Amino acid sequence: MARIVHKYSLFILLSFMILLSYSTLANSKNINEKKPCKRFVLYYHDILFNGTNASNATSAATTNDTKLGNFKLGKLVIFDDPMTKDNHLLSPPLARAQGFYFYDMKTTYNAWFSYTLIFNSSEHKGTINIMGADMMDEETRDLSVVGGTGDFFMTRGICTFRTDTFEGAAYFRVQMDIKLYECY
Secondary structure, eight states: OHHHHHHHHHHHHHHHHHHHHHHHHHHOOOOOTTSOSEEEEEEEEEEBOOSSOTTTOOEEEEEOOOOSSSSOTTOEEEEEEEEESSSOTTSOOSEEEEEEEEEOOSSSOEEEEEEEEEEESSSOEEEEEEEEEEETTSSEEEEEEEEEEETTTTOEEEEEEEEEEEETTTEEEEEEEEEEEEOO
């Protein structure tokens, strides 16, 4: 009798394990790391406030650098920058980049970014959250896409920076190649 109960319990346990594995497979999403589910290129335009350009400035330093080295270590900049489809500053913005970056290295130029792309157009509605290190000496730099809302609900991916132009501290433009690998 005990042997029959033991076999019956083993059968129920195995059946439960098989059902659990099927339900896990049914709910898992197949992610193709080689091909993004959404991809677009935007241009980030940053005009730093210099004390006289309040009507044009899109960013401002909230702290000064620490004078440890010659690479602005400790300087914190907040921004509300236009994002365009092409590299022209006066093109209609598709989104706004709102967040901050700070310089975090004393031996070379390096910044850490944390910002949200806010879309409010007929093409896209919602946000994409991006953060990571911008190692400015590199030709391209990858930052992490860590989430989003609206059309980009819970998205993840990579945002590749490439400096398009740099005019000292006054203005810079970065090409952002955004590749999303989780789209819901």
